[in-house]
Amino acid sequence: MKRIKLVVSYDGTNYYGWQKQPNAVTVEEVLNRELSRLLGEAVEVIGASRTDSGVHALGNVAVFDTDTRIPPEKISYALNARLPKDIVIQDSKEVPPDFHPRRTDCAKTYEYRILNTRFPVPTMRLYAHYVYKPMDVEQMQRAAAFLVGEHDFASFCSSGSQVKETVRTIYRLDLKREGDLVFFQVEGNGFLYNMVRIIAGTLIEVGIGSYPPEKVKEMLEAKNRITCGPKAPACGLTLVGIRYPVLEQPMS
Amino acid sequence: MKRIKLVVSYDGTNYYGWQKQPNAVTVEEVLNRELSRLLGEAVEVIGASRTDSGVHALGNVAVFDTDTRIPPEKISYALNARLPKDIVIQDSKEVPPDFHPRRTDCAKTYEYRILNTRFPVPTMRLYAHYVYKPMDVEQMQRAAAFLVGEHDFASFCSSGSQVKETVRTIYRLDLKREGDLVFFQVEGNGFLYNMVRIIAGTLIEVGIGSYPPEKVKEMLEAKNRITCGPKAPACGLTLVGIRYPVLEQPMS
Numbered sequence: 475m476k477r478i479k480l481v482v483s484y485d486g487t488n489y490y491g492w493q494k495q496p497n498a499v500t501v502e503e504v505l506n507r508e509l510s511r512l513l514g515e516a517v518e519v520i521g522a523s524r525t526d527s528g529v530h531a532l533g534n535v536a537v538f539d540t541d542t543r544i545p546p547e548k549i550s551y552a553l554n555a556r557l558p559k560d561i562v563i564q565d566s567k568e569v570p571p572d573f574h575p576r577r578t579d580c581a582k583t584y585e586y587r588i589l590n591t592r593f594p595v596p597t598m599r600l601y602a603h604y605v606y607k608p609m610d611v612e613q614m615q616r617a618a619a620f621l622v623g624e625h626d627f628a629s630f631c632s633s634g635s636q637v638k639e640t641v642r643t644i645y646r647l648d649l650k651r652e653g654d655l656v657f658f659q660v661e662g663n664g665f666l667y668n669m670v671r672i673i674a675g676t677l678i679e680v681g682i683g684s685y686p687p688e689k690v691k692e693m694l695e696a697k698n699r700i701t702c703g704p705k706a707p708a709c710g711l712t713l714v715g716i717r718y719p720v721l722e723q724p725m726s
Numbered sequence: 727m728k729r730i731k732l733v734v735s736y737d738g739t740n741y742y743g744w745q746k747q748p749n750a751v752t753v754e755e756v757l758n759r760e761l762s763r764l765l766g767e768a769v770e771v772i773g774a775s776r777t778d779s780g781v782h783a784l785g786n787v788a789v790f791d792t793d794t795r796i797p798p799e800k801i802s803y804a805l806n807a808r809l810p811k812d813i814v815i816q817d818s819k820e821v822p823p824d825f826h827p828r829r830t831d832c833a834k835t836y837e838y839r840i841l842n843t844r845f846p847v848p849t850m851r852l853y854a855h856y857v858y859k860p861m862d863v864e865q866m867q868r869a870a871a872f873l874v875g876e877h878d879f880a881s882f883c884s885s886g887s888q889v890k891e892t893v894r895t896i897y898r899l900d901l902k903r904e905g906d907l908v909f910f911q912v913e914g915n916g917f918l919y920n921m922v923r924i925i926a927g928t929l930i931e932v933g934i935g936s937y938p939p940e941k942v943k944e945m946l947e948a949k950n951r952i953t954c955g956p957k958a959p960a961c962g963l964t965l966v967g968i969r970y971p972v973l974e975q976p977m978s
């Protein structure tokens with residue numbers, strides 16, 4: 475029995491998120507079905523991030539156990555031949571049998587994209603959130619700086635989350651404009667439910683001048699969701715990748 | 727009676743190209759229908775570029791005549807409220823009544839995007855052509871240089887075209903790599919049927935080493951379609967915009 479780690483990319487547009495659920499097609503369900511068919515075993519993957527409906531991924535992570543003789547590196551090719559075109563395995567390899575993608579220290583990177591133009595651009599409508607009010611990127615950068623470091627992000631967590639510990643560390647949050655696109659990448663050791671989308675919604679409010687950058691410091695200190703900006707739409711969000719330091723050391 | 731010029735952007739994925747035809751939904755047909763409903767007149771637009779099925783546009787151009795009292799600049803907003811999300815008017819303004827978008831000197835800019843990675847990226851599958859063989863961008867740039875200037879592009883025109891005059895001028899063809907994306911913008915005074923997609927297909931062949939850059943010079947001289955590379959897929963192509971020098975002088 476081997477444990478295999480997959481790096482999974484998908485266009486979230488046509489899925490009700492990652493996690494299996496009744497009466498809706500999810501990424502996890504499609505992976506389980508096609509892996510089971512490919513390997514002739516009942517496979518259930520364990521995912522690293524249970525992304526929401528409409529959220530995209532370049533590098534989500536999933537593991538599963540198998541007795542297959544297909545070499546681990548070849549599973550990506552074999553599985554891609556069966557998957558729909560909006561889910562693509564970027565990498566497959568063997569990992570230690572006790573590796574668990576949610577219970578292992580990691581650094582996750584998300585990207586949020588905002589199209590800031592007079593009118594929306596049709597080819598970007600599913601991959602960037604459209605904001606027509608002009609945004610001041612320098613003000614957004616000032617606001618973003620308050621979020622970097624270890625903080626209690628209780629204000630940046632959707633109600634309904636059952637997480638008790640709300641302290642997280644953001645290693646970096648780089649926001650910039652390239653042409654009509656304003657986007658940021660945020661890397662951290664974990665994110666609360668909807669945290670990146672609430673950060674995005676809050677930074678947009680700062681960008682359009684609803685409140686000054688310093689307000690973000692107050693929001694953090696308040697530790698109360700109602701102080702923050704709205705949750706920005708799912709389409710602008712992409713899980714870029716997940717790094718596991720433990721896997722970067724050679725396997726013994 | 728006024729003549730109105732529209733700058734039209736669209737995601738070509740779900741359309742059988744620009745031009746009206748039986749039993750297939752086209753961009754022109756949707757524009758005619760929604761303009762006619764908006765203005766209460768039978769409107770038929772004249773388009774600048776009859777883009778193929780699956781080709782995208784940031785700035786195609788169309789004109790139509792109307793008696794409406796809606797101010798020309800407001801037509802974009804009113805029309806966008808009715809159009810599907812994959813067609814968006816970027817600008818509307820009055821132009822001289824004799825302005826014809828296909829019979830007026832212009833400079834058109836197209837972009838072709840190639841995703842050059844080990845595996846495809848789901849969120850780009852509809853907006854870039856995927857090539858897994860590693861491409862040598864410097865060789866592609868050398869090949870592209872042969873195409874710039876005034877040439878007889880007969881070799882770069884799909885058979886079935888009824889155009890007799892095949893001399894065109896390419897003002898610039900800038901090709902570069904940004905991360906996994908290789909793309910070029912090409913600006914010219916006009917393009918033959920499928921010309922940009924045949925250029926893309928030919929440059930890809932050079933990039934993967936099928937033939938040396940100098941072969942492109944021979945292809946031009948041969949003036950025969952069968953000498954060139956294959957036509958690259960529609961999804962990678964976007965009509966970026968069309969400039970009309972005559973409209974850039976103030977209207978009297």
